[in-house]
Amino acid sequence: MEKEFYLSQLSPIKMGEFTGDAVYIVSKDGPIIDANGPCLNILGVSKEEIIGKTISDLWNMGVFREKNNFFLGYDEYAVPQLLRKLNEVDLEEFNVENAPRLSDLAFNEKKTVCGVTRLGNTEKVVLFISIPIFKSGAEKEVTHVAAVVRDLTDVIELKNKINKVEQNLDYYKKLQFRDTFIGDSQCMRKIKYLISQTAGIDTTVLISGETGTGKEVVAKEILMRSNRKDKHYIRINCGAIPENLFESELFGYEKGAFTGALQKGKTGLLEMANGGTVLLDEVEVLPMSMQAKLLRTLQEHEIIRVGGTENVKIDVRILATTNMDLEEMVANKQFREDLFYRLNVITIKIPPLRERGEDITSLANAFLNKFNEKYKKSKYYEPAAITRMEMHSWPGNVRDLEHTVERLVVIGDGNKITKDEVELAINGERVSMDVNLESLQHAVDVTEKRVIENAVKKYKSSRKVAEVLGVSQPTIIRKAKRLGIKLNQD
Template sequence: MQDQQENVSDVLMELNAIIETSTDNIVIADGAGRVLRVSSNCREIYGIEPEELYGKSSQELEEAGVFSPSVTLKVLETKVKEQVIQHTKTDKVVMATGYPVFDEQGRLARVVSYSHDMTEIMSLKKNFEELAEQVKRYESELEELREKETRIPGVVAESPQMKRVITMVQRVAKVDTTVLLLGESGVGKNVIAKAIHRKSARKSQPFIEVNCGAIPEGLLESELFGYTSGSFTGASKGGKPGIIELADKGTLFLDEIGEMPLALQAKLLKVIQEKQITPVGGTRPKKVDFRLIAATNQDLERMVKEGKFRKDLYFRLNVVPIEIAPLRERPQDILPLIRIFLEKFAEAYGLKKRLDESAVHLLLNYKWPGNVREVENVMERLVVTTDEEVISAAHLPETMRTEAEVAEVPIAVGSRKLKDILEEVERRVIMQAYEECRTTHEMAARLGISQPSVVRRLQKYRGREVDEQSE
C-alpha cells in the first residue's frame, strides 16, 4: 500500500512537473468539460489566475469570454482531436489543440488541451501581409514609372523586337559611344537617333542630321567639313562652317552612311579618330566634340568585302549596332501605329475618321514595304481623301487591295504547263514590286535580281518601253 502511495505521489509529481514546465498552457477537463488541472502560465495567456479556473465548465468560461471558442467543447462534441484559433478577453490570439482521452470502457473521460500564444506571430503575419501589399503597390508604381521612362515619343514598342531596341537605347544614351542603326528605309532610324540624343547628357546641345545620300557627291565634302573664303568658285565670302562643326558639343547623325563616297570616308575616319576638322581650302584644323550616330539600310559588311566601304571606318562605326526590324516582322506594332497616325491626321485636319473591320483586316495583312513611313503616308492619304467618316477596304490604295488578292486568289493549274504557271507567278510578283517601289534599282534590290533584268521583265509584262532613269 505504501509503495502504491509512493508511486501515485511520483506520478502526480511528474504530471505536475510536465504541466508546469510546458511552454504551452495546459488545461485538463473531465468528461463533462469541467476544468481539473491547469498550468500556471494561464494568467499570461488568458489573464486569469489558475485557481479561478478550477471546477469551472468550459461552457461557462466561453460565455464569460475568457476564451472563444472552447476547444474542449468541440472535442466533447466530435470526440476527435480539434484545433481552433481562440480570442481571449485580453485581446490575445491563441492556437488551442484539444485531445480526447478515453477510459477502458471507451467513454470520453478527459480532454487535454494545449494553448499557444499566437498574438505576436499573428501580428507579424498581419504586418508581413501589409508590407507585401505595399511592396506590390510600389512594384506597380515602379513599373508605371519604368514604362513612362522607356516610352519614346513617336515610337511604338509593343513587339519584342522594338522592346529590345528601346532597352538598348536606354543603355547607350547614358554614354558617348558610337551607335550604328541598321534597318530598312522607313523603319524610324532617325526617330531612334533623336531619342538617344534626348536621353543623353548632350540633350541641351544641337542634334545635327544629314542624309549622306541626299547631297550630291560634289557638295558633300564642303557640306560636312565646311569651307574657307575663296576655296572654290561660288564659295560664300567669309566661308561657311560645316555640318560636323555645327554638331560641336551635341550629336551628329549621319543617315544613309553607306552612300558616302570612299574618298570622304577616309576623311570622316580621321575626324572620328582625332576629333578635329579641316575645312575645304583651309590649313588650320578645328577641334570638335560630338557624339556620332550613323544609320544605313545597306549591308555594310558586304560592302566592305566588295571594296565599296572602308573596313577601318566600318569598325569605327560598328561599336554598338542596333538593328530595327522591318514592320512585317513585328506585326504587334502595326495596329497601334495605324491608330496613332489616324488620330494624328484626323485631329490635324479637323476631321472625324474611323476604320471599319474590312479596312483593318487588309491593313494588318499588308506587308508594309515602306515600313512606318508608309503607314504614316497611307493614313494621311486616307484621312484627307475619304469623304465618308468610316474608312473601308474600298478606300484603301489599289496596291494594298491587289496584294491581298494576289495572296488570297489561288493560281488555276488546269491543263497549263509549268512554264506558263511560273510566268504568271513572276508577273504577279514583278507588278506588285513595281507598285511598291520607287525605282527599278529599288525593285532589283527587293527581288534579288539585276536592274537590267527588272527592266526587261517590266517591258514584257507592261507591254511598253521602260525609262530606266525615271522608273
C-alpha cells in the same frame, strides 16, 4: 510609490503612442527602476535583466554599440523630421564615434531628446525618445527619464521595398517613348531597351533598316534621351550632297580656299554641331575619300577645314543610318572596313513592318488620330478594315502605312473607313502619288511588287518569272522576300 508617481507623470497620450515599444525608466542616480515586456524583443535583454542596471551596464551588455549611428533632434515634434530624414539617406552614412547617451542628454538639457540609432545585440534600427520627468512642483528638476524605444525594422524594410519599386518605375519610365515611337512587339521592345541603354552614353550608334522603317525616328529618340538633347542636332543627308561638295559641307572651308568660296569662309556642318549630335543619314553613299576623312574625325575628335592647316577640336556624337548591308559593302570594297567598325559600336536594326505585324493596328490607330486632328475629321475603322491592313505586307514599311492612312482620312465623305476603301488605297493606282509623296525607292518598290505579283499569278514558278522578266531566279526570290510576295513552290 516612487515608480507609480513617476509613471503617472507620463501623459496617457504619449503612453498610447508607444504601445508595443520598449520602455524603461532611468533614475537620476543611475539605476533603471522599471521596464516593460517588449524590451526583450527590441533591446535583446529582458525586463528582469535590466531593472537595477545603469545605462553604462547596458553598454557593457552590448545593448548599444561603441560605434553608433545617430540622427538627433529635440522634443516629440522632431520625430517626423527624423523619419523623413531617414528616408532620404542611408543610416550607415552617419557613423558617430562615442555616440551620445540620450538619457544623459535629456537629464542635462531638461527636454525631450530623440534620435535614430542601430542597436548592438539585435542590430535593429530603432527610434529613441528620452522624456524627462520633473519632480512634482519643481519644473526645473529632472529626477527620472523615460526611454521609449520603437523598432523601425519594418519601416526600413518598407523603405527598401519602396526604393526598389521606385527604381523599377524609373526603369519603366525610361521605356516610355514619345507618341512618334509606336510598337509593342517583341522586336520593338528590344529596340526600346537598346535605346534606353545607349542614349545616355556618348558612343556612335548605327541604325539600319529598310526604307520607311523609322530609322530617323529611332535617332531622335536617342537624341531626346541623351545629355545632348538641348544642344545642336544636325541631320546630314549624305545622299543629297554632290560628291564634289562633301568635304566643304562637312568640314567647312577657309577664306579663299577655292574659286567661288565665300570671302569670309564657311563653318562646316560638323563644326556647327559642336557639343551636340550629328545624324549621318544614308551613310553608305559617302565617297571613299570622305570616309577616310570622317574616320579621322571620329578617332581624333578634330577636323581641318578645306584650305586650312589648323586642327579644330570638335565634340559631337555621331549617329548613322543605312538601308544597305554595310558588311556586304565592306566585303565588296564599297565601304571602308575601319569606318564600318568605328560606326558599328552599337547597332540597332529595325525590322520591316511585315515582320512585326502585331504593331500594325497600334500604328494605324495612331496615324488615324494624327490625321483626324490635322484635317479636322472624325474617321474610324470598321473591324474588317484593320484586318485587311494587318494582312498587307507594306513594302514601304511604316511610312507606307502612314501615307495610306492619310489618304484614307483625306478621301471619302463618310466617317467610317471600310475594308473596300483600304483595298483601293493599297492596290489602286498609286504610283504617281507615291513619286510626289514618298521616296523614289518606295515608288520603285511599289512598281516592282506589282510587276512581280502579276508575273507570279500568270507564270506560277519563280524560274519562269525570272526568265520572263530578264533577271536571275535568285534575284526574284530575294526581291519577293523583301517585298513580301509569296512565291509558288517550283
